[in-house]
Amino acid sequence: MKTSTRAVLGIALAAVLLVAAALWLGRTESGDGTTVVRLRLWDESFVPAYRSALDAFEQANPDVRVRITVVPWANYQQKLRLDVAGGTADDLFWTNLYEDYADAGRLVDVGRALGPDAVAAWDPSAVAQYTRHGSLWAAPQFVDGGTAVYYNRDLLAAAGVSPAELADLHWGPVDTFRPVLRRLAAVAPWAYNAGNDFQSLELPYLGSAGGRFQDGSGDFSFADPAGVTAFGYLVGLVTDRLAPAAADTAANSDFAKNTFLQGKLALFQSGTFDLAQIAKQARFHWGVATIPAGPAGRVSTNNAIGMAANAASPHPDATRRVLAWLGSAAGNRYLAADGATIPAVVADQLMYRDYWARAGVDVAPFFDVLNGPRTGSGGGPGFPAALQAITAVFAEMFAGRIPVPEALSRAQAAGSAARS
């Protein structure tokens, strides 16, 4: 046989093998007749908990296999939209911005599919977040709780600040917070993580100033006097070098968390999603305190992550069964077993608190703040694009290149234009 003929045959064989491999990997029926349901997450660290939950499901349902795919958060939203548009999305997928999909009829009505009993078991705030036009579009999986302040006990001691002092701090016209930060700045490179952080800083400050990110009709409404008060205070902390420079936090979204873990940041305002990592990696004494109160009190946002079901799934029944399991008390509690997150099933939430109590961490500040008023975490059609446009203007505001009132007006206009 000629060399050229061999080469052509080799290429043809390689092509056939590649196509066969692609078909085999993308199959939805396994060789033994079981149905393969695909599930998509954006956080690798949740895979063991989900795998345990799904192993239990598969034992009870031998006709169904569940395959987990992880798509990193950095391009999760873009890829999901493309996959749903192209008909290649997984049967089940994590979501937090679901409105566009629900409005386009791409999601299963979870409330109808799982029935009222399932809905009654979930955290009401999570149910509210995923309810649109009277229908529930995702099975809540876990909630973030409220926002709190992680503190470095050693730095506090060096500055002569007691943890109890943190419990009753105020910012605004009567400002007891900034003097404490100045004392901490004398013993640490940075006192506090004020910066362009939507969920952990901007929303709580906006709410604590009496403002809202969006009004009742979903229009952006943060460029009002309350917004100027909240963002003016945050930007002032950066300008006064009580927080890392905007360039540092813009270049690396984990800069504040990393500097806290390195013992260079005294107070780190964040959510429960950082708790497990801090507990594992912090090499100093630390604790959790409530966020400082603003002119309108102490207001935090609470966010939940839901599991949506693809309306175009080729296995609607198997998909519904997996979803029902993951939304049940028995299936949901795997997420809390190692203290990773707060389950959305209210009956399981005590497991989370018990886990951290056994570990010697009082997580009450994450929950106590939610007993007061809360502020919405934002959403609606076109929200991802709008938030991106807004965040870009906020970055310039935190860098001190645009005055706060002007930046808020520009950001609000940019956000509205991006979603139009």
Add this chain to the structure above:
Amino acid sequence: MSRRVVRRALTGYALLLPSLIGVGCFLLLPIAVVAWLSVHSWNLLGPVRFTGWDNWRAVLSDRQFGHALVVTLALTALVVPIQTVLGFVVAALLARRRGGTALQVLYALPWMCAPVAVGVVWQWVFAPTGGALNAVLGRRIEWLSEPALALPSVAAVSIWSNVGYVALFFVAGIRAIPADLLDAGALDGAGGWQRIRFLVLPLLRPTMFFVLVTGVLAAFQTFDTVYALTKGAPDHRTDVVAMRIFSEAFDAARPGRAAVMAIVVCAVMMLITVLQHRYFRDRTGYEY
């Protein structure tokens, strides 16, 4: 028509078929889809609606898109001349030396690396706190956040990536110049710089033409480096057209407008290429 003629014709078409399928699937079809998208509105999820010239009107009156074109032109103006000059200098030093081939590969390594990986590494190099560059300089400079420095910093990374690749072409061009010509120049008393100025550079014009045309096209398509380093920040100072098209298509979910942008950028690139071609048309032919 004889069977032999038919058979020859069929054989010819059969041999052409793979190329026709390739051109059809990967060139003509995408062009047709982009043209179709440019007159439709679609958010990738809901129904597709015909909107006529609405997308064109929106894009052509979009100041951010105009700004992105200017940023791209500025990036091209920074990157192409510098990488061409540096590429030539590197090639001149390597072309006729022992061990030059190994060094060529070494210089070309950055071009072989994945651009996003390069961007991630350079992000650490440029980091204001804890970054390698500021550590070496011993002072704090916000390379990617300071509006005046952001675009030059991105350009520097592009140049660093491309110099070795450009040098490869110049090395090939220099090696193709007969040694007799250079020796004759030396005998006539031409010094090193004069030989480069009056012999090497004129004879390298075909290579120069290729390097400049492909350099401009590559600079216009810059995306990965910007995406990894700045995502268009600060204040859109590094918001190149490829970034704008990506953002419009996948962040804002307006592929129709992104298609219009792509067509406009394609037209601009074609215009620049034609101008370059006209400039070099009568300057690239030499016989020796």
